[in-house]
Amino acid sequence: MIGVGKIKQYANVLETPLSKGKQEVSLSAFAFLFSELVQYNQTQVDNIAELERRLEDAGYSVGARILELLCHRDKGNRRETRLLGILSFVHSTVWKVLFGKVADSLEKGTEHEDEYMISEKELLVNRFISIPKDMGTFNCGAFVAGIVRGVLDSAGFPAVVTAHFVPMEGQQRPRTTILIKFAEEVLRREARLG
Amino acid sequence: MAPVAPRSGDAIFASVEHVNAELFTLTYGAIVRQLLTDLEEVEEVNKQLDQMGYNIGVRLIDEFLAKSNVSRCVDFKETADAIAKIGFKMFLGVGASVTNWDADGTCCSIVLDDNPLVDFVELPDTCQGLYYCNILSGVVRGALEMVSMKTEVTWVRDMLRGDDAFELQVKLLKQVPEEYPYKDDE
Amino acid sequence: MQFFGGSDISPSPPAPTASGNNAHMMYVFNRNGVCLLYREWNRPLHTLNAQQDHKLMFGLLFSLKSLTAKMDPTSFENHEMCSLDKGNLGVPQLPGQGCSFHSFRTNTYKLSFMETPSGLKIILITHPKTGDLRESLKYIYNLYVEYVVKNPIYTPGAPIRCELFNTSLDQYVRSIS
Numbered sequence: 001m002i003g004v005g006k007i008k009q010y011a012n013v014l015e016t017p018l019s020k021g022k023q024e025v026s027l028s029a030f031a032f033l034f035s036e037l038v039q040y041n042q043t044q045v046d047n048i049a050e051l052e053r054r055l056e057d058a059g060y061s062v063g064a065r066i067l068e069l070l071c072h073r074d075k076g077n078r079r080e081t082r083l084l085g086i087l088s089f090v091h092s093t094v095w096k097v098l099f100g101k102v103a104d105s106l107e108k109g110t111e112h113e114d115e116y117m118i119s120e121k122e123l124l125v126n127r128f129i130s131i132p133k134d135m136g137t138f139n140c141g142a143f144v145a146g147i148v149r150g151v152l153d154s155a156g157f158p159a160v161v162t163a164h165f166v167p168m169e170g171q172q173r174p175r176t177t178i179l180i181k182f183a184e185e186v187l188r189r190e191a192r193l194g
Numbered sequence: 195m196a197p198v199a200p201r202s203g204d205a206i207f208a209s210v211e212h213v214n215a216e217l218f219t220l221t222y223g224a225i226v227r228q229l230l231t232d233l234e235e236v237e238e239v240n241k242q243l244d245q246m247g248y249n250i251g252v253r254l255i256d257e258f259l260a261k262s263n264v265s266r267c268v269d270f271k272e273t274a275d276a277i278a279k280i281g282f283k284m285f286l287g288v289g290a291s292v293t294n295w296d297a298d299g300t301c302c303s304i305v306l307d308d309n310p311l312v313d314f315v316e317l318p319d320t321c322q323g324l325y326y327c328n329i330l331s332g333v334v335r336g337a338l339e340m341v342s343m344k345t346e347v348t349w350v351r352d353m354l355r356g357d358d359a360f361e362l363q364v365k366l367l368k369q370v371p372e373e374y375p376y377k378d379d380e
Numbered sequence: 381m382q383f384f385g386g387s388d389i390s391p392s393p394p395a396p397t398a399s400g401n402n403a404h405m406m407y408v409f410n411r412n413g414v415c416l417l418y419r420e421w422n423r424p425l426h427t428l429n430a431q432q433d434h435k436l437m438f439g440l441l442f443s444l445k446s447l448t449a450k451m452d453p454t455s456f457e458n459h460e461m462c463s464l465d466k467g468n469l470g471v472p473q474l475p476g477q478g479c480s481f482h483s484f485r486t487n488t489y490k491l492s493f494m495e496t497p498s499g500l501k502i503i504l505i506t507h508p509k510t511g512d513l514r515e516s517l518k519y520i521y522n523l524y525v526e527y528v529v530k531n532p533i534y535t536p537g538a539p540i541r542c543e544l545f546n547t548s549l550d551q552y553v554r555s556i557s
Contacts, residue, residue, distance in 0.1 A: 024212035025310055028257050028530065029285040032250045033218065033329075035532035037225050040246060042533075044232065058224040065220050065314070098217045124213070128530035130542035140532055172547075252536050253529045255498045260518070260525045267497040340411065340498040372499060374442055375413030376435055 027124075034125055038140060048138045056146035056161075063150020066094060079155050083182070083190045086157050091118050094151055099124050104175070114187050116180045118148070119166070123176040139163045141176045148178055158183040198263045200276065203283025206261050210284070215310045222311050226326065236323040243325070247332020248339075255337040258284070267341035270366045271299055277334060277364075278304050286310055294363075303350065304334070306360040317354050326354050331362055342370050402507040403553045404489060408524070410537060411499025413438050416528075417540040421553065441493060441501060449478035482514055492517060500524070506556060516556055523548050 041054045070093060071079055080086040091106040095118075109115030125140040141163030149161040159182045165174040225246070229239045258264070262280050267273045278290040288310065294303040311327050325331075331347040338345045344367040351357035401422060408417040415434040428436065483492045485508050492504045494517035502517050502524075527545035528534055534542060 023215035023287070023310065023313075025215050025218045025287055026207060026285050027211040027213050028254070030213045030218050030221070031530045031532075032254050032257075032285075033221055033225070035253065035530065035534075036246045036250050037221065038532040039249060039535065040225070040242075041228075054228070058221070058228055061224045061227055062217075062220040065223070066216070069216065069314075097214055100212075100214065125532070128527060128544070129533065130527065130531055130544045131533070132541050135533065138533075249536070256496065256500060256521070256529050257525045259496050259498055260522050265497065342499075372411065374439075376439070 031128055048136060052138065052142035055140065055142040056149065059143040059146020060150035063147035064154040066097065066147065067151045067154045070094070070097065082193065083157065083186065086152060086155055087116055090148055090151055098147065112181070114182045118178045118180070119175055121175045122173070126176055137165070139165055139176065141178065145178050148180065152180070157186050159186070200262050200264045200280060203280040206280065206284040207287050210261070215313070219310055219313045222329070223315065230321070236321055240325045240328050243328035244332040247329035248336035250329070251333040251336020252340055254285070254333060255340040258337065270343065273338070273341065273343065274302050274304070274364060282306065300366040302364055304362045304364060309360050312354060315354060325349055325352065327352065327360065334362065334364060342372070344368050344370060401554070402510050402556050404505040406505070407434065407437055407503040408540070409438055409501040412537070414537060419546070419549065437503065441503065444481060448481045452479045494518070494521065496521065510556060513556065519552065520549065523552065
């Protein structure tokens with residue numbers, strides 16, 4: 001397998017010598033790194049959909065690793081097995097680690113049983129962005145959607161995850177909604193578990 | 195208005211917003227993985243990481259200048275010091291020191307106290323030629339180029355390759371004055 | 381710097397108002413002389429097309445910098461590196477080298493200027509009676525850093541099309557007095 005960034009394996013959380021998860025870098029350092037991720041991927045694609053897909057892929061590998069890290073560190077290798085459990089894990093624990101706060105909201109879709117939405121008034125990756133008209137609906141949140149998909153998928157909850165701008169009444173800037181549509185098998189299993 | 199003294203890297207780092215270093219580290223890991231998939235050759239990945247770092251340096255210099263109150267970057271020694279003492283601290287929260295000056299003051303080393311890019315990283319056998327942190331050398335080169343210093347920046351020690359520290363060598367090639375960019379008949 | 385006599389002889393516009401509308405226009409050039417941004421709030425008179433206008437402004441600053449450095453009667457460490465070149469007008473300098481001017485005033489407008497060591501030039505044209513705008517230019521530089529430089533889809537060197545930057549700039553400029 002091609003890949004670096006292999007996560008060191010520790011038998012259990014007590015042996016973990018590194019990364020109490022308290023270290024920080026400046027937001028700018030992340031913003032510049034993220035900008036370059038976007039800039040590089042822009043050179044690799046012909047259209048916005050492809051660009052979002054590539055950002056989502058990059059996010060996916062972050063999500064998969066975050067799950068591993070958090071399970072080792074905070075949960076003694078236990079993983080959520082129920083739908084609502086994993087959703088609230090993403091909305092609170094994962095969000096807090098990645099963005100320093102719990103997500104603004106977690107809602108169930110009103111029209112479809114299999115859809116859930118995590119919304120953020122000002123998603124970190126959209127903080128400094130101005131989208132020119134010719135880029136249409138492009139949303140850097142695709143990266144975060146990828147992270148969410150990475151966490152869910154690795155925890156056994158495959159889903160399609162997308163990022164959307166949602167205009168807010170009385171607000172100049174739209175909020176970002178991460179839309180999660182779970183795979184059929186997930187819902188079937190959930191129904192079985194009752 | 196007297197020139198303002200540059201702010202210390204610690205003071206700036208304390209005053210800016212932060213993110214969890216893990217988000218940063220894992221995002222960087224994702225970039226490296228993407229490049230390994232796209233480019234396949236480790237040598238090409240090294241080049242691309244350096245280029246991406248350069249692009250970041252070109253942007254980051256303005257944040258550095260705006261936040262640090264550094265008002266001149268004419269003297270190479272002063273500038274190298276500012277990078278190590280202020281630059282690394284304000285962005286990555288890590289200290290660095292300048293050593294190994296050569297006799298004519300155009301080449302030095304920056305040694306990092308810590309390196310948040312490499313948490314969780316071990317190079318697998320397939321990637322032994324990889325300079326995982328090449329983005330950092332690119333950043334230094336790009337930022338210096340924006341203040342008119344053409345440099346060559348290389349890793350001389352890399353802990354991922356078994357050395358005992360992360361050490362960047364910065365060599366000043368030339369200082370490029372500003373020129374009038376238009377031709378008279380334009 | 382005050383050019384060509386006192387403002388009591390030449391006709392001047394009415395005194396600046398405490399709030400708003402004291403700014404005429406603004407330019408941002410990068411180190412290669414590319415005009416990244418031209419923003420206009422109040423400019424009834426245009427005499428040139430945009431491209432000529434930008435080029436003239438850049439040329440004015442470039443020459444003025446060279447002139448002010450040449451006329452500098454003081455000598456301190458600033459000059460060490462360019463002492464050989466000091467006699468020649470128009471000899472290129474490193475950004476941040478030599479002395480630098482930060483504003484000039486005519487009877488009808490004031491031009492405030494800031495150049496960073498990275499060669500970014502911010503030029504703000506305002507009412508002639510506006511005060512020292514060096515801190516304002518620094519503030520605008522910070523806006524540029526936040527909303528242009530950190531915008532992940534902005535490519536350095538390209539004209540600035542960042543709505544976040546423009547709106548915060550417009551808002552800030554209205555407060556200049």
